[in-house]
Amino acid sequence: MKHALGGAIAVTLITSVATAEEIKPTAVSFVDGTVEQSLTGQPGDPVEGRKVFANRKQGNCLACHMNADLAEESFHGEVGPPMDGVADRWTKAELRGIVTNSKMMFEGTIMPAFYVDSGYERPLDDFAGQSILTAQQVEDVVAYLQTLTFE
Incomplete structure (x- = not known):
């Protein structure tokens, strides 16, 4: 019992530390x-980032970007640039900025800001005050994008 309680406290403390380090959308x-x-x-976890990238209800990145690494997925968009070699074109900090809020990098872009929770219009009230992706999902997508090099 003592070990179980000690383990639970340790997990709680670790979770609290991890949560305390998360940067809120307004503080980026x-x-x-x-x-x-x-x-x-x-x-970031590139395996999880690949899932978010491909997920039509999360990142939905394929709606606008072609990505040869996800050739098994259908209906790649052509509005945004192809993701092939994206890690050769952008640094980790640039990729994080683009995924967080691309409007800070590219004036007039139609790419959504994935980690903002205000200053936009949401078609559904249920999503008001929420970012599209969590902070960890942003880090996961960035880790995945860093694997997309020309080789």
Whole structure:
């Protein structure tokens, strides 16, 4: 019982520390469109990022971007640039800035800001005050994008 309780307290403390490090959407610091600091203090998971990228109800990135790495998925868009070699074109900080709020990098872009929770219009009231992706999902997508190099 003592060990179980101790483990539960340790998990709670670890969770609290991880949550405490998460940067809220309104506190993200942009420098020329880039975001140097991790939004979570945790590394991104490229496997999870690939899932978010492909998920039509989360990132929905394929609606606008062609991505040869996801050739098994249908209906790749052509509105945005292809993702092939994206890690060769942009740094990690630039990719984080683009995914967080591309409007800070590209004036007039139609790409949505994935990590903002105000200053936009949502068609459904249920989503008001929420970002499209969580901070960890942003980090995961960035980690995935970093795997997309020309080789």
